[in-house]
Amino acid sequence: MRVLVTGGAGFIGSTTAEMLLDLGHDVVALDNLVRGRRDNVPGRATFVEGDYGDVRLIRSLGAFDACLHFGARIEPAESMTYPETFFANNVAQSLAMLEALIATGTEKVVFSSSCAVYGNQVLMPIDESRATGPASPYGQSKLMVEQSLSWMAARGRLRYASLRYFNAAGGTLAHPEQHSPEIHLIPLAMDAAMGRREVLSIFGTDYPTIDGTCVRDYIHVTDLADAHVRAIEALDKHSELTVNLGTGTGSSILQVIDSVQRVTGRQVPVRAAERRPGDPAEAVASNILAREILGWAPQKSLLDNIVADAWVAHQTI
Numbered sequence: 001m002r003v004l005v006t007g008g009a010g011f012i013g014s015t016t017a018e019m020l021l022d023l024g025h026d027v028v029a030l031d032n033l034v035r036g037r038r039d040n041v042p043g044r045a046t047f048v049e050g051d052y053g054d055v056r057l058i059r060s061l062g063a064f065d066a067c068l069h070f071g072a073r074i075e076p077a078e079s080m081t082y083p084e085t086f087f088a089n090n091v092a093q094s095l096a097m098l099e100a101l102i103a104t105g106t107e108k109v110v111f112s113s114s115c116a117v118y119g120n121q122v123l124m125p126i127d128e129s130r131a132t133g134p135a136s137p138y139g140q141s142k143l144m145v146e147q148s149l150s151w152m153a154a155r156g157r158l159r160y161a162s163l164r165y166f167n168a169a170g171g172t173l174a175h176p177e178q179h180s181p182e183i184h185l186i187p188l189a190m191d192a193a194m195g196r197r198e199v200l201s202i203f204g205t206d207y208p209t210i211d212g213t214c215v216r217d218y219i220h221v222t223d224l225a226d227a228h229v230r231a232i233e234a235l236d237k238h239s240e241l242t243v244n245l246g247t248g249t250g251s252s253i254l255q256v257i258d259s260v261q262r263v264t265g266r267q268v269p270v271r272a273a274e275r276r277p278g279d280p281a282e283a284v285a286s287n288i289l290a291r292e293i294l295g296w297a298p299q300k301s302l303l304d305n306i307v308a309d310a311w312v313a314h315q316t317i
């Protein structure tokens with residue numbers, strides 16, 4: 001297959017591109033490097049630097065068997081301050097790209113959606129039938145693209161899978177988790193354990209959870225990558241899919257910190273901080289649909305395994 005991977009210089013896009021290449025597919029990795037790193041793009045991929053919303057650029061690349069659309073601005077807290085940036089980049093540019101992809105004859109799109117489309121939910125785990133209600137412009141931007149894709153599929157213009165990831169984590173030696181700015185718990189905790197940052201802030205310690213800290217469902221990035229390969233295949237049979245990707249098990253921030261301390265044998269200095277706007281108390285996925293439709297199950301996503309892989313990969317940064 002010839003596959004377009006937007007956000008191919010980012011964490012999940014580069015890992016998935018590597019898996020596709022290992023499986024013998026051709027990959028064109030597109031990224032404007034606003035957040036990604038050029039050296040993260042697999043050497044075997046063709047790299048194109050630019051915006052995925054650049055219609056002329058997308059048309060010039062010709063038809064693909066599938067587009068995996070990872071590219072996005074991903075910081076929910078920043079989206080609370082600059083919603084316009086997130087709607088322009090994540091929605092307007094995505095819609096321009098989809099129009100260009102349709103025009104060039106690309107039929108399959110796998111979209112990186114997020115548990116952020118669910119917003120604040122009380123009952124866990126969350127399945128795909130739950131009413132959406134994003135609590136941030138970031139989550140809203142993901143939902144708006146999902147809804148647009150749904151109309152395009154309903155009118156026979158394309159086939160798509162919306163994969164609602166919960167918390168991507170872990171990493172591989174070639175593609176460690178590294179965001180700029182870093183906003184994710186595990187790399188931040190490791191930096192604190194290594195003395196690269198003074199202290200790890202815990203945003204909110206009075207949530208109605210097991211220990212007062214936020215609970216999230218951490219999923220290994222290679223399990224996510226595997227689900228994308230399966231989603232491309234599933235689109236032979238389905239024209240429209242919306243599927244959660246998570247483990248079904250939640251871990252609190254304190255439990256993750258415990259795991260980091262256990263795996264690394266180092267202390268993580270912490271301090272309690274105010275809650276951040278837009279952070280739900282809990283987000284844990286039901287993955288029954290992913291198991292049924294994609295034949296997928298997490299293989300590497302036990303918390304200590306995620307942290308162990310992340311720790312090895314983190315040494316290379």
Ligand SMILES: NC(=O)c1ccc[n+]([C@@H]2O[C@H](COP(=O)([O-])OP(=O)(O)OC[C@H]3O[C@@H](n4cnc5c(N)ncnc54)[C@H](O)[C@@H]3O)[C@@H](O)[C@H]2O)c1
Pocket residue numbers: 006007008009010011012013030031032033034035036037050051052053069070071072073074089093112113114115164165166167168169178179
């Ligand atoms: N990391 C997570 O836990 C998580 C959870 C749920 C959903 N997601 C989604 O998964 C996708 C990938 O996330 P990630 O963690 O790899 O993030 P990332 O920031 O590492 O990767 C995103 C990439 O998109 C690129 N990009 C942004 N806007 C672009 C544009 N207009 N044109 C071209 N390239 C552009 C960035 O430079 C970056 O390399 C995102 O869509 C994100 O919303 C991530």
